[in-house]
Amino acid sequence: ASLRTEFLGRQYENPFMNASGVHCLTIDELEELSNSKAGAFITKSSTEVEREGNPEPRYYSTPLGSINSMGLPNRGFKYYLDYVLDYQDKHPAANTPFFSVAGMSIDENLKLLRAIQDSAFDGVTELNLSCPNVPGKPQLAYDFEVTEELLSKVFSFFKKPLGVKLPPYFDFAHFDTAASILNKFPLAYVNCINSVGNGLYVDLETESVVIKPKNGFGGIGGEYVKPTALANVRGFYTRLNSSIKIIGTGGIRTGQDAFEHLLCGATMLQVGTELYEEGVSVFERLLHELEDIMNKKGYTSIDEFRGKLSSL
Numbered sequence: 292a293s294l295r296t297e298f299l300g301r302q303y304e305n306p307f308m309n310a311s312g313v314h315c316l317t318i319d320e321l322e323e324l325s326n327s328k329a330g331a332f333i334t335k336s337s338t339e340v341e342r343e344g345n346p347e348p349r350y351y352s353t354p355l356g357s358i359n360s361m362g363l364p365n366r367g368f369k370y371y372l373d374y375v376l377d378y379q380d381k382h383p384a385a386n387t388p389f390f391s392v393a394g395m396s397i398d399e400n401l402k403l404l405r406a407i408q409d410s411a412f413d414g415v416t417e418l419n420l421s422c423p424n425v426p427g428k429p430q431l432a433y434d435f436e437v438t439e440e441l442l443s444k445v446f447s448f449f450k451k452p453l454g455v456k457l458p459p460y461f462d463f464a465h466f467d468t469a470a471s472i473l474n475k476f477p478l479a480y481v482n483c484i485n486s487v488g489n490g491l492y493v494d495l496e497t498e499s500v501v502i503k504p505k506n507g508f509g510g511i512g513g514e515y516v517k518p519t520a521l522a523n524v525r526g527f528y529t530r531l532n533s534s535i536k537i538i539g540t541g542g543i544r545t546g547q548d549a550f551e552h553l554l555c556g557a558t559m560l561q562v563g564t565e566l567y568e569e570g571v572s573v574f575e576r577l578l579h580e581l582e583d584i585m586n587k588k589g590y591t592s593i594d595e596f597r598g599k600l601s602s603l
């Protein structure tokens with residue numbers, strides 16, 4: 292079986308990549324991703340000015356996944372733009388890394404996107420509308436009016452491939468409203484889902500929370516979120532124009548999880564918690580496990596089953 296994937300007119304060896312935020316804060320981490328079996332990779336969401344992020348402990352692993360309230364720590368927009376432009380020069384034949392943006396305001400998002408538009412960057416940009424962990428800042432994509440206003444302004448000048456990172460929705464009315472807004476714009480893709488915001492993990496021993504920021508509330512990832520991630524992948528796959536592709540993120544720990552995301556309609560697959568736990572060797576394991584499942588089922592390519600989830 293071949294895992295070759297076409298995404299936005301570019302060919303990838305396989306659909307696997309890191310989820311923005313995991314293993315992509317520093318150039319060393321990004322280079323390790325570049326040299327791994329991942330088919331693609333993406334930078335940590337960046338803001339105009341470098342950010343320390345929230346006080347530690349701010350990430351905690353649990354048997355079923357993770358809770359995080361990093362608080363958008365990043366080296367600043369210029370650090371990542373310099374990296375991806377340098378990458379383009381050094382690897383002319385390779386696919387340019389994806390670039391994630393998470394401005395602290397509408398105006399900052401517009402400023403960063405304008406800088407990308409005016410730059411020599413020839414890759415794919417991901418606008419993060421769903422960070423749950425900046426105290427006082429709501430997840431943008433839960434405000435449909437603001438989301439529509441921002442996308443209108445963005446697409447008045449941004450002409451390069453752009454996707455949006457969405458939070459999970461939990462109601463068909465929200466799938467319908469979000470999709471009706473997103474369908475108005477020439478989006479390259481939607482990425483479902485970001486962590487499930489403001490969960491709470493309690494330690495029995497200490498009778499305490501496990502992360503410091505926001506009294507222990509943080510974004511949940513891992514096995515906990517796979518049913519919600521699959522629902523959002525499927526919910527948007529069945530509602531969006533076919534020109535808007537889906538990146539599936541959330542609960543991908545095995546080749547089976549990857550297969551399920553593809554069956555629901557995903558094209559690229561992002562790995563967060565499992566990458567954090569296992570390191571970049573996770574990609575080799577995942578692509579072999581996915582290949583094994585495809586071989587057992589008699590599929591030679593992903594196109595043969597992508598999106599073909601049956602209803603009863």
Ligand SMILES: C=Cc1c(C(=O)O)[nH]c(=O)[nH]c1=O
Pocket residue numbers: 312336359360361362363364393419421422423424425485486510
């Ligand atoms: C960009 C901030 C995010 C963060 C963070 O930096 O706290 N954590 C997430 O789970 N998702 C995000 O989008």
